[in-house]
Amino acid sequence: xxxxxxxxxxxxxxxxxxxxxxxxxxxxxxxxxxxxxxxxxxxxxxxxxxxxxxxxxxxxxxxxxxxxxxxxxxxxxxxxxxxxxxxxxxxxxxxxxxxxxxxxxxxxxxxxxxxxxxxxxxxxxxxxxxxxxxxxxxxxxxxxxxxxxxxxxxxxxxxxxxxxxxxxxxxxxxxxxxxxxxxxxxxxxxxxxxxxxxxxxxxxxxxxxxxxxxxxxxxxxxxxxxxxxxxxxxxxxxxxxxxxxxxxxxxxxxxxxxxxxxxxxxxxxxxxxxxxxxxxxxxxxxxxxxxxx
Amino acid sequence: xxxxxxxxxxxxxxxxxxxxxxxxxxxxxxxxxxxxxxxxxxxxxxxxxxxxxxxxxxxxxxxxxxxxxxxxxxxxxxxxxxxxxxxxxxxxxxxxxxxxxxxxxxxxxxxxxxxxxxxxxxxxxxxxxxxxxxxxxxxxxxxxxxxxxxxxxxxxxxxxxxxxxxxxxxxxxxxxxxxxxxxxxxxxxxxxxxxxxxxxxxxxxxxxxxxxxxxxxxxxxxxxxxxxxxxxxxxxxxxxxxxxxxx
Amino acid sequence: xxxxxxxxxxxxxxxxxxxxxxxxxxxxxxxxxxxxxxxxxxxxxxxxxxxxxxxxxxxxxxxxxxxxxxxxxxxxxxxxxxxxxxxxxxxxxxxxxxxxxxxxxxxxxxxxxxxxxxxxxxxxxxxxxxxxxxxxxxxxxxxxxxxxxxxxxxxxxxxxxxxxxxxxxxxxxxxxxxxxxxxxxxxxxxxxxxxxxxxxxxxxxxxxxxxxxxxxxxxxxxxxxxxxxxxxxxxxxxxxxxxxxxxxxxxxxxxxxxxxxxxxxxxxxxxxxxxxxxxxxxxxxxxxxxxxxxxxxxxxxxx
Numbered sequence: 001x002x003x004x005x006x007x008x009x010x011x012x013x014x015x016x017x018x019x020x021x022x023x024x025x026x027x028x029x030x031x032x033x034x035x036x037x038x039x040x041x042x043x044x045x046x047x048x049x050x051x052x053x054x055x056x057x058x059x060x061x062x063x064x065x066x067x068x069x070x071x072x073x074x075x076x077x078x079x080x081x082x083x084x085x086x087x088x089x090x091x092x093x094x095x096x097x098x099x100x101x102x103x104x105x106x107x108x109x110x111x112x113x114x115x116x117x118x119x120x121x122x123x124x125x126x127x128x129x130x131x132x133x134x135x136x137x138x139x140x141x142x143x144x145x146x147x148x149x150x151x152x153x154x155x156x157x158x159x160x161x162x163x164x165x166x167x168x169x170x171x172x173x174x175x176x177x178x179x180x181x182x183x184x185x186x187x188x189x190x191x192x193x194x195x196x197x198x199x200x201x202x203x204x205x206x207x208x209x210x211x212x213x214x215x216x217x218x219x220x221x222x223x224x225x226x227x228x229x230x231x232x233x234x235x236x237x238x239x240x241x242x243x244x245x246x247x248x249x250x251x252x253x254x255x256x257x258x259x260x261x262x263x264x265x266x267x268x269x270x271x272x273x274x275x276x277x278x279x280x281x282x283x284x285x286x287x288x289x290x291x292x293x
Numbered sequence: 294x295x296x297x298x299x300x301x302x303x304x305x306x307x308x309x310x311x312x313x314x315x316x317x318x319x320x321x322x323x324x325x326x327x328x329x330x331x332x333x334x335x336x337x338x339x340x341x342x343x344x345x346x347x348x349x350x351x352x353x354x355x356x357x358x359x360x361x362x363x364x365x366x367x368x369x370x371x372x373x374x375x376x377x378x379x380x381x382x383x384x385x386x387x388x389x390x391x392x393x394x395x396x397x398x399x400x401x402x403x404x405x406x407x408x409x410x411x412x413x414x415x416x417x418x419x420x421x422x423x424x425x426x427x428x429x430x431x432x433x434x435x436x437x438x439x440x441x442x443x444x445x446x447x448x449x450x451x452x453x454x455x456x457x458x459x460x461x462x463x464x465x466x467x468x469x470x471x472x473x474x475x476x477x478x479x480x481x482x483x484x485x486x487x488x489x490x491x492x493x494x495x496x497x498x499x500x501x502x503x504x505x506x507x508x509x510x511x512x513x514x515x516x517x518x519x520x521x522x523x524x525x526x527x528x529x530x531x532x533x534x535x536x537x538x539x540x
Numbered sequence: 541x542x543x544x545x546x547x548x549x550x551x552x553x554x555x556x557x558x559x560x561x562x563x564x565x566x567x568x569x570x571x572x573x574x575x576x577x578x579x580x581x582x583x584x585x586x587x588x589x590x591x592x593x594x595x596x597x598x599x600x601x602x603x604x605x606x607x608x609x610x611x612x613x614x615x616x617x618x619x620x621x622x623x624x625x626x627x628x629x630x631x632x633x634x635x636x637x638x639x640x641x642x643x644x645x646x647x648x649x650x651x652x653x654x655x656x657x658x659x660x661x662x663x664x665x666x667x668x669x670x671x672x673x674x675x676x677x678x679x680x681x682x683x684x685x686x687x688x689x690x691x692x693x694x695x696x697x698x699x700x701x702x703x704x705x706x707x708x709x710x711x712x713x714x715x716x717x718x719x720x721x722x723x724x725x726x727x728x729x730x731x732x733x734x735x736x737x738x739x740x741x742x743x744x745x746x747x748x749x750x751x752x753x754x755x756x757x758x759x760x761x762x763x764x765x766x767x768x769x770x771x772x773x774x775x776x777x778x779x780x781x782x783x784x785x786x787x788x789x790x791x792x793x794x795x796x797x798x799x800x801x802x803x804x805x806x807x808x809x810x811x812x813x814x815x816x817x818x819x820x821x822x823x824x825x826x827x828x829x830x831x832x833x834x835x836x837x838x839x840x841x842x843x
Contacts, residue, residue: 036624084811089818094623096818098570099770102763103810110803222759226635229628237624264642264660271636275617278629282620341718367720379715381708383775383824391701392708395720410700436824456720 003136008259009252014143015212016251017150021205022224023231023243024157025198031238032174032194035097039081039104040202041225046108047074047199048206048216052121063124063211067149070207071200077108078199082192105221112218120217123210146208153204154244157197161240166193174238223267230274236284245285294319294491295340295371295460300349302335302515309335311515313349317460322482322492324506324523326499328535332515333495334376337464340493341373342366353460368395372458374449376465376495382438386429386448389437390420390455398457420455426481427451443474450481460491467498475501503527511535545676549748551788552683556741557761558768558780559690564734565769566703567727568710570623573614573630574765576637577607577735579757581742583641583657586666586752590655591648596668596747600686603743604736611735615728634762642754662753666746683744690737694777706730707774738765771813773820775827782821 022041029037051070055062085100127145131138161167172180173190181187209224210216231250235242253273258266277284297315301308310332317323327333339346342363350359358369372393381389394416400408403415417433424430427447432440437448446466453461463482467475475498482505485492496502502509503523511519511526513535519526526532557578564571585603588594594602614633621629647656657663669679697703709716709726717723746752768787772779791809795802817823822830 030624034623036627084815088815093818095565095570095770096814098627099767100811100814102767103807103814105807107804107807107811110807114800114804226631226759229624230632233625233628265639268636268639268643271632271639274629274632275636278617278621278625282625343714343718363714363717364720364722367718373718375715375718379712379718381711381715383707383711384704385828388704391704392716392721393719394701409702409705410696413699413701416701434828436828439825452719 004259005256006137008255010137010139011143012252012255013248014139014147014251015255016248017147018205018209018212018247019227019231019251020244020247021150021153021201021208022228023235023247024154024240025202025205026228026232027235027238027240027243028194028198028201030232032170033086033091033191035086035094036101037081037085037195038098038101038225039085039108040101040198041228042105042108042112042221043077043081043199044074044202044206045209045216045218045221045224046112046206047071047077047203048123048210049112049115049121050074050077051203051207052123052210052216053115061124063126066124067126067204067207067211071203074203074206075196075200078195078197078202079192081199082195086191086195087188105225109218109221116218118218120215120219123207123214123216125214126208126211143212146212149204149208153201154240157201158240160197166190170194227270230270234274234277234284236286239284239286242284242286294354295493296352297336297340298350298352300336300339300351301347302332302339302344303347308515310339310346313512313515313517315510315517317491317493320486320489320491321507322486322494322505324502324509325493325495325512326497326502326509326526327512331512331535333512334464335515336512337373337462337493337495340366340462341371364395367393367456367458368397370396370459371462372453372456372460373462374446374453374464374466376468378442378445378449380437380445380448380452382436384437385434386437386440387417387420387424387433389448389452390423391416393452393456394419396457423451423455426454426484428477443470446470446474446478454485458490460493461485462493462495464495465497466494467496467501479505542676545680547789547793549676549680549683551784552680552687553741553745553748554764554768554788555687555781555784556690556744557738557765558772558784559694559777560734560736560738560741561765562734562769562772562774562777562780563694563706563737564730565766566706566710566774567730568622568713569618569727569731570627570766571618571630571731571734572627572759572762572766573611573618573633573637574734574738575757575759575762576634577611577738578742578745578761578765579634579637579641579752579754580610581607581739582746582752582757583644583663583742584739585743586663586746587646587656589668589747590663590666591646591650596682596743599668600740600743604739607739607742608732608736611738612728612732614735615731616724618731619724619727631759631762634757634759638754638757641757660754662751663746664751666750666752668747670750679748683748686740686744690740691777691781698776710774767810769820771810771820773817773822773824773826775822775824779820779822779827786821 025040048070050073051066054069055066081104085104086097089096089100125142127141129141131140169185169190172185173187177187231243231246235246250270254266254270257269295317297313300310300313302310325333338344340351342361350357353369358366361369381392421430424433427450429444429448440448467478479501494502494506506523509523509526510517511532518531518535519529557574561574581603584606585599588599588602589596618626643659644657645659647654647658655665705721705726709721713723768783769780772783791806795805
């Protein structure tokens with residue numbers, strides 16, 4: 001009994017890295033622009049598709065190549081999303097950008113359905129091999145690989161944010177957009193760069209989801225959007241460590257409940273988890289300190 | 294009229310207002326001045342209930358209003374303007390005044406149903422009086438966001454007056470205004486006093502505040518460092534030091 | 541002909557859910573919970589007519605009341621969160637409602653067959669309209685009478701202080717409170733009204749399709765609900781109805797000749813519309829200009 005619980009928890013946490021990555025994407029864009037990009041999850045899945053199609057078209061089969069192409073394609077999609085949904089809509093009207101990203105979500109979704117004729121496509125696993133045994137616990141190597149790639153992506157992102165000039169500019173814009181502009185930071189360029197970076201992250205997440213499920217389907221988009229948003233809120237808006245921890249947490253939580261209560265009830269408990277957080281810890285796990293004004 | 298007793302507001306370790314006593318007397322203009330960051334705006338926000346006080350109490354005509362939420366303080370008789378104009382830009386000019394018609398008088402006159410779901414004629418007619426006063430009658434049907442900066446400031450004041458307050462809090466009403474505009478503002482505030490309104494005036498513009506205030510309270514670091522007539526305050530050593538920074 | 545009648549029925553139902561989101565969004569709350577209230581209305585009304593044998597009209601009113609009561613309860617915790625947090629919280633609420641009905645069984649035997657909601661199988665045989673001999677046209681009239689009543693009430697509200705107060709709260713909560721407006725009362729009232737309207741919509745929807753399933757009430761419906769008022773503009777309830785006509789009539793049906801490509805265009809057109817008119821089709825300035833054009837500039841002066 002105990003071992004089943006542990007097994008579901010471990011599997012869930014390992015796959016939860018994908019939720020973390022999607023959560024980071026939402027949280028980063030929110031942190032920099034104070035806007036919601038609802039098309040993010042669909043762009044991520046779209047990027048993962050592009051990776052597969054591009055590599056397939058070139059006759060390649062390498063899973064690694066698919067991964068890299070997915071990240072690159074999602075980065076490009078991120079830039080397109082910025083241009084079409086944010087760049088020319090006044091910042092003072094948050095509903096406008098909210099709606100435009102909804103339109104983008106539908107558009108990307110439909111393009112994917114078109115390109116694949118609505119049929120799920122097989123996705124190459126990153127690594128195949130025998131399971132690792134830890135006592136009675138089995139750790140699937142493809143899950144472990146997904147976890148490892150996720151951690152690597154997060155590490156690179158953190159380095160980028162805290163060690164590079166772009167990261168400095170991003171943080172400056174997120175804290176004081178006007179002052180940052182006065183210091184000669186081009187707001188549009190930083191915002192665009194944020195979309196590219198989060199896009200790349202999303203592409204990796206999308207490819208990881210494909211790799212861990214074994215296939216990719218447009219049906220993944222809405223659940224992924226909801227889970228990503230929940231992770232963002234549970235982690236605390238704008239908090240990257242929060243998104244990481246919340247992603248792993250939600251992943252583990254839902255997999256354990258799936259084991260005990262079945263797949264139809266599973267998500268109901270995830271929603272309840274969110275409500276518990278909203279009531280008892282509305283700022284999330286890593287709440288930003290409330291500021292004056 | 295309006296009394297503040299031992300009021301304090303701490304933001305984390307910052308003591309924005311720290312043990313402040315104020316007394317605005319019936320029918321007077323009390324000027325509240327002080328260098329940047331001395332706690333003037335925080336005081337206004339505490340009096341209006343924007344955030345709860347760390348300690349201390351606020352009284353209006355002998356009634357404690359500290360526990361009241363923000364909207365109930367308006368119905369109690371305190372109306373305000375904002376330092377950084379906050380109008381309802383998507384409503385028309387007169388509709389902005391409509392929003393402020395929440396005083397007990399309005400409720401009694403109109404009754405629940407007519408006030409919320411009745412026609413506009415009566416509300417508009419009573420709003421026009423204040424728009425005349427602010428010189429905005431001709432713009433009554435424009436969107437508030439289409440007004441010029443000076444007009445928006447005047448509209449904010451008209452909106453506060455439309456709430457029929459007994460105490461009016463003006464938070465830097467002259468900020469960003471031209472000399473000519475300040476002159477008409479000066480004259481308008483005097484007319485309000487003549488009408489019997491009690492005014493707490495927070496202002497940076499010394500000429501204006503020294504000219505019309507009956508008494509002045511000077512804040513620094515969230516505390517009162519001087520109080521008296523404009524002449525007395527101007528002669529005060531502590532005030533000069535606070536402003537010039539020589540200590 | 542029947543095709544157009546069916547289309548008008550769909551438009552009427554979508555107008556109701558769009559209007560339910562309109563009331564709430566006026567106060568600045570982007571609520572993705574409307575599909576949840578819609579689902580509650582659908583199941584409540586369906587159960588009342590099928591299981592309890594009620595007439596549709598009392599069942600419709602009861603559905604509105606129940607959905608409104610739930611919305612009232614949702615309104616209070618919703619006050620605590622704003623912006624993205626509210627979007628996520630209301631999405632989660634809507635999903636929770638949907639998942640509840642996904643797992644909800646309540647069947648009784650009626651005339652030898654078991655009827656009632658059955659989890660993932662859905663709720664079949666909500667046959668009030670066919671059983672009572674309503675033609676497609678009758679159903680259409682019924683739908684649009686309800687839409688007409690709701691529209692009339694909202695039109696009245698828009699012209700009264702209540703409507704302006706909702707907008708004032710939506711624009712600047714702090715200033716509204718400083719002007720003596722009770723934020724809690726206004727926001728909860730708006731949420732409740734939105735719940736009632738969505739409940740009506742759901743009740744009608746259940747009887748119109750005769751077969752409801754949990755996935756009818758997912759995020760897509762919730763997104764459409766907020767899309768209508770945002771695309772239509774928030775200065776008048778007519779904007780929402782215009783947007784429903786635009787999306788359901790023009791984009792979804794009018795572009796049918798494009799086949800599969802229609803759906804592609806759909807998302808792209810929303811993106812384009814928001815770039816061209818970020819405040820929606822009928823924004824405050826446009827409405828004002830239209831009113832002037834029709835000689836109603838100083839509405840109060842001649843009223």
